[in-house]
Amino acid sequence: MKNKIEENALPLSKRLQMSKTLRDIFTSQDSHALKIAFDALKSKMAISEESLESDFNRYFIGPLSPIADPFSSIYLDNLDQVMSKSTLKVRALYETMGFTFPQQNQIPDDHIGIELDAYYQLLYIEEVKNIDYLRELRHYFLHEHLNLWIPLFIERALACNEEPSTAMVYILTQLKSFLIRETNTQGVPA
Amino acid sequence: MSYSKEKVDTLLHNGISRRNFLKGLAASGVLSSFPGGLLEANEDLNTKIPYLGEKSYETFRNACPRNCYDTCSIKTFVKDGVMQFIEGAQESTYTRGGCCVKGNSYVKRVYSARRLKYPMLQVGGKGSGQWKRISWDDAMEIIAKKLLEIKKDDGTMLGAALTKYSGNFGITHYGIEGMFNSIGYTTRLAGTPCWPAGIDAQNLDMGNMWCNDPEEMKDSKFIILWGVNPASNSVHSMKYIYEAKKKGAKVVVIDPVFTEMASKSTQYIQIKTGTDGLLALGMQKIIIDAKLHDQKWLDANSKGFKELKEYLDKDIKLDDVSKVTGIPLEMIKELALSFAKAKPATIWMGYGMQRHTNGGSMIRAIDALVAVTGNVGKYAGGARYGHLSTWGFNYAALSMPKPEGSVGYTGPEGAKGEFAQVGGEKAAYTDRFLNINKTARELLNSKDPKVRLLWVACKNPFAQDFDRNQLIRAFKQLDMVVVADQFFNETAKWADIVLPVATQFEENDVNVSYWHYWLSLNEQAIKPIFEVKSDVQIAALLSKHMNKLEKGSCTFPQSVDTKEMTIKEFNPGIYTQFGIKSWEELKNGPVKAKAVIPYADGKFQTPSGKYEFYSEKALELFGSALPKYLEVRKPYDKFRMTSPHSRWSLHSQFQNLEWMEDVHPEPSVYINPDDAKMKMVNEGDTVAVFNKQGLLRLKAKITDNVQPGTVLMYEQWYNNNIYNVNELVDDTSSDMGAFKTGAPGVALHDTFVNFRKI
Numbered sequence: 001m002k003n004k005i006e007e008n009a010l011p012l013s014k015r016l017q018m019s020k021t022l023r024d025i026f027t028s029q030d031s032h033a034l035k036i037a038f039d040a041l042k043s044k045m046a047i048s049e050e051s052l053e054s055d056f057n058r059y060f061i062g063p064l065s066p067i068a069d070p071f072s073s074i075y076l077d078n079l080d081q082v083m084s085k086s087t088l089k090v091r092a093l094y095e096t097m098g099f100t101f102p103q104q105n106q107i108p109d110d111h112i113g114i115e116l117d118a119y120y121q122l123l124y125i126e127e128v129k130n131i132d133y134l135r136e137l138r139h140y141f142l143h144e145h146l147n148l149w150i151p152l153f154i155e156r157a158l159a160c161n162e163e164p165s166t167a168m169v170y171i172l173t174q175l176k177s178f179l180i181r182e183t184n185t186q187g188v189p190a
Numbered sequence: 191m192s193y194s195k196e197k198v199d200t201l202l203h204n205g206i207s208r209r210n211f212l213k214g215l216a217a218s219g220v221l222s223s224f225p226g227g228l229l230e231a232n233e234d235l236n237t238k239i240p241y242l243g244e245k246s247y248e249t250f251r252n253a254c255p256r257n258c259y260d261t262c263s264i265k266t267f268v269k270d271g272v273m274q275f276i277e278g279a280q281e282s283t284y285t286r287g288g289c290c291v292k293g294n295s296y297v298k299r300v301y302s303a304r305r306l307k308y309p310m311l312q313v314g315g316k317g318s319g320q321w322k323r324i325s326w327d328d329a330m331e332i333i334a335k336k337l338l339e340i341k342k343d344d345g346t347m348l349g350a351a352l353t354k355y356s357g358n359f360g361i362t363h364y365g366i367e368g369m370f371n372s373i374g375y376t377t378r379l380a381g382t383p384c385w386p387a388g389i390d391a392q393n394l395d396m397g398n399m400w401c402n403d404p405e406e407m408k409d410s411k412f413i414i415l416w417g418v419n420p421a422s423n424s425v426h427s428m429k430y431i432y433e434a435k436k437k438g439a440k441v442v443v444i445d446p447v448f449t450e451m452a453s454k455s456t457q458y459i460q461i462k463t464g465t466d467g468l469l470a471l472g473m474q475k476i477i478i479d480a481k482l483h484d485q486k487w488l489d490a491n492s493k494g495f496k497e498l499k500e501y502l503d504k505d506i507k508l509d510d511v512s513k514v515t516g517i518p519l520e521m522i523k524e525l526a527l528s529f530a531k532a533k534p535a536t537i538w539m540g541y542g543m544q545r546h547t548n549g550g551s552m553i554r555a556i557d558a559l560v561a562v563t564g565n566v567g568k569y570a571g572g573a574r575y576g577h578l579s580t581w582g583f584n585y586a587a588l589s590m591p592k593p594e595g596s597v598g599y600t601g602p603e604g605a606k607g608e609f610a611q612v613g614g615e616k617a618a619y620t621d622r623f624l625n626i627n628k629t630a631r632e633l634l635n636s637k638d639p640k641v642r643l644l645w646v647a648c649k650n651p652f653a654q655d656f657d658r659n660q661l662i663r664a665f666k667q668l669d670m671v672v673v674a675d676q677f678f679n680e681t682a683k684w685a686d687i688v689l690p691v692a693t694q695f696e697e698n699d700v701n702v703s704y705w706h707y708w709l710s711l712n713e714q715a716i717k718p719i720f721e722v723k724s725d726v727q728i729a730a731l732l733s734k735h736m737n738k739l740e741k742g743s744c745t746f747p748q749s750v751d752t753k754e755m756t757i758k759e760f761n762p763g764i765y766t767q768f769g770i771k772s773w774e775e776l777k778n779g780p781v782k783a784k785a786v787i788p789y790a791d792g793k794f795q796t797p798s799g800k801y802e803f804y805s806e807k808a809l810e811l812f813g814s815a816l817p818k819y820l821e822v823r824k825p826y827d828k829f830r831m832t833s834p835h836s837r838w839s840l841h842s843q844f845q846n847l848e849w850m851e852d853v854h855p856e857p858s859v860y861i862n863p864d865d866a867k868m869k870m871v872n873e874g875d876t877v878a879v880f881n882k883q884g885l886l887r888l889k890a891k892i893t894d895n896v897q898p899g900t901v902l903m904y905e906q907w908y909n910n911n912i913y914n915v916n917e918l919v920d921d922t923s924s925d926m927g928a929f930k931t932g933a934p935g936v937a938l939h940d941t942f943v944n945f946r947k948i
Contacts, residue, residue: 027228029323029325030323030324031322050313053322053323054313054314054320054321054322057310057321057323058319058321061308061323062306062308062310062678063306063307063308063310063678063688064319064321064678065304065678065909069303078848079303080298080302080303080304080847081298081301081302081303081848082301082302082303083273083301083719084301088270088272089202092202092242093202095232095242096202096211096212098215098216098220098221098231098232099224099229099230099231099232100229100230100231100232100234101228101230102228102230103228104271105271105272105716105717106718106720107228113228114228118229120225120227121224121225121227121229124223124224124225125220125224128225129219129223131218131219133214133215133220134215134220136192136193137198137201139192139193140193140198143193144198
């Protein structure tokens with residue numbers, strides 16, 4: 001992973017920071033990385049790394065059927081499938097945006113973490129680099145893709161009434177308000 | 191709206207628009223401005239706009255590795271690295287372009303969101319549901335440390351046990367046993383819950399289990415499908431049966447259940463469960479009395495016909511045969527005589543029939559019926575049960591040497607399973623074998639040393655084995671349970687570590703069948719999704735970590751390529767048998783073994799070299815030289831319960847997939863209308879089915895497809911449902927199995943239950 005951002009001295013705007021944090025939460029692979037990303041949300045919640053990950057796995061990872069699978073195909077195409085039509089549509093979008101995905105065909109392109117990564121990087125070139133070339137594609141991505149499934153994903157995850165996790169509810173609420181803010185601003189720089 | 195949907199849609203679908211857009215993108219400086227993440231800038235766009243439009247299909251050769259007669263040869267269609275659909279291979283006259291309903295769902299299986307994706311550790315203890323994602327390296331290090339700890343404490347690796355069975359019959363999957371061979375002398379759950387009594391029976395009679403090519407059945411003049419339901423469970427065999435029927439052959443189904451196959455037969459004969467051997471003996475008596483037996487063949491090829499005849503004359507009374515089997519005597523006579531007159535005639539025996547306390551004896555009696563009529567060793571004839579004659583691979587993945595200085599078991603050595611046997615000289619030590627059909631009990635009782643680690647692969651014991659409560663206790667007392675699987679199931683629930691396993695589309699392998707005579711290459715068609723690995727890659731990674739901790743502690747290669755592993759399985763014998771020069775020819779499609787009619791040369795691998803009606807080996811091992819009638823287990827509760835295979839699943843596989851759940855969402859108990867009326871149960875009522883072993887609650891289906899006094903439930907695993915029919919089954923053994931497979935089978939269908947409406 002390239003981390004050019006770390007070298008960059010410019011402070012990130014709030015929305016950029018939030019998209020990055022949400023991305024880092026959903027792409028974390030261990031409890032430590034998850035905890036760091038979660039703490040960046042500034043929830044003031046005291047939760048151990050282990051409990052946080054256990055809840056996170058129960059909600060989104062497995063090995064038991066997660067409460068809400070984090071792939072668009074589940075909500076747009078078929079309840080039980082990854083790598084289907086909407087996955088390939090997102091793939092085509094990434095390609096048109098100038099991205100490659102080294103883990104293509106290993107991690108579904110429409111995994112929420114990958115989609116948030118795309119959104120964050122698109123915001124970044126607009127906000128930090130002042131390049132507008134992909135602005136229209138970002139709006140399309142937001143309105144014609146992210147908004148079609150992430151609200152359903154959040155709804156399903158929040159509907160969990162068996163041992164609901166405060167930490168997961170917090171993450172989902174942050175994700176929801178991020179999406180609402182992005183939708184309402186129509187992508188106008190904050 | 192700050193975007194035009196139409197414009198972006200055009201960009202995505204129109205190659206020229208997209209190309210122009212990407213040219214502009216490269217010029218805009220976007221590529222060098224992306225901050226980077228999991229997605230990276232496509233630097234190629236700076237120099238040349240690559241083709242990014244619609245991709246064409248690539249095709250791959252695959253095979254279905256499930257425990258199924260049909261072992262389909264498959265052609266897989268992949269676009270842009272994503273599996274799109276599969277077809278049955280056209281090149282195989284057996285698969286002939288079509289898969290079954292289960293096979294057709296493979297894309298759904300590979301891309302099921304329910305698949306296990308990452309190695310996970312159950313941090314809250316077995317059954318806690320608190321899972322932590324761990325890296326493969328961490329998982330293997332934890333396991334390697336435990337194994338080495340066992341060796342250090344006990345001085346042997348016998349505290350490590352493997353239970354693996356039929357989840358994947360690909361040849362390189364014997365690398366799982368290879369992994370256990372490579373760490374030392376270990377404990378194995380040995381034997382087979384499937385077909386062992388029949389294997390022993392056929393070996394006693396003919397010195398082998400070797401069926402005729404099923405494709406020959408099209409030329410059979412008389413086919414008895416005895417306790418077998420190919421209309422559900424071997425659909426590719428149906429075309430031969432239909433063709434024979436069309437040409438005038440009689441197709442008779444003998445089964446306690448009116449099956450899908452029965453509905454397609456010329457004649458259906460409903461027999462009382464567990465009395466098939468007696469029917470076969472009665473038929474022989476009628477045939478011999480009518481002098482319709484093949485004396486010439488018998489003289490030249492058999493041993494003990496005289497003794498058999500004396501037994502039939504003396505002990506088999508036709509009125510009793512009729513009474514016990516529940517079949518009118520006239521019908522038995524007509525069946526016997528018409529079978530004897532038709533040449534060639536064949537009998538296909540299902541595996542359910544031998545899952546009785548008298549199962550092996552019944553297979554022997556039916557073998558004898560085929561032999562008496564001179565149909566053994568004949569084209570389109572034969573006593574069909576199965577074969578392993580095309581399984582002569584190298585078993586390179588299996589044959590791993592023990593680490594130097596390994597210490598093992600010094601008790602008596604037995605057979606290790608029906609498929610692959612490790613050759614070689616007799617060693618000072620052996621592995622320790624526990625009966626797979628008594629897994630819970632054997633694990634609980636193991637001592638000197640106690641089993642402390644259990645590795646489960648290609649198997650879902652909680653959905654398939656007996657006595658869940660004991661099994662939970664057995665799992666809980668183990669230091670470590672490792673479950674390698676594709677889906678999360680109840681076995682995984684009681685694991686410490688789960689490892690996500692590749693499907694056959696994500697690895698290379700080679701496959702043959704225990705029924706037909708085709709050989710199929712299985713090519714890796716797609717990248718393994720998420721972090722799944724093939725079983726042999728898991729073994730290699732374990733070896734790496736064991737050797738890192740203690741050099742020389744594991745002999746398995748530390749890195750493997752599944753393609754190279756597959757190539758190592760071929761040998762000149764396989765090439766000659768299948769008429770190919772190289773495995774690479776299989777890329778053009780599956781090939782069939784050169785035609786051989788089993789036993790046509792009159793050579794049997796029995797002690798006498800002949801077909802043995804009278805077998806001294808049988809006398810020594812099982813107390814009866816002749817295929818005498820042995821009464822089935824006595825009822826210990828009100829109703830008999832049978833638990834055959836469903837067409838929607840294969841043991842614990844497939845039923846969890848969406849398509850199968852749509853058509854068959856929950857388990858049912860099938861009850862005869864007379865019994866239902868007596869118990870005041872209506873269609874759709876929830877009933878409790880119970881016995882001394884356990885209790886299951888499920889919906890009732892009322893049908894006279896099952897006879898009065900018998901209830902039927904399919905053996906299956908349902909996602910999100912703890913149904914396991916084997917909770918009602920005790921682990922009473924069938925009569926045979928220990929001779930060739932290491933342990934007797936289980937008398938699954940000699941289970942008795944009662945039921946009531948809830």
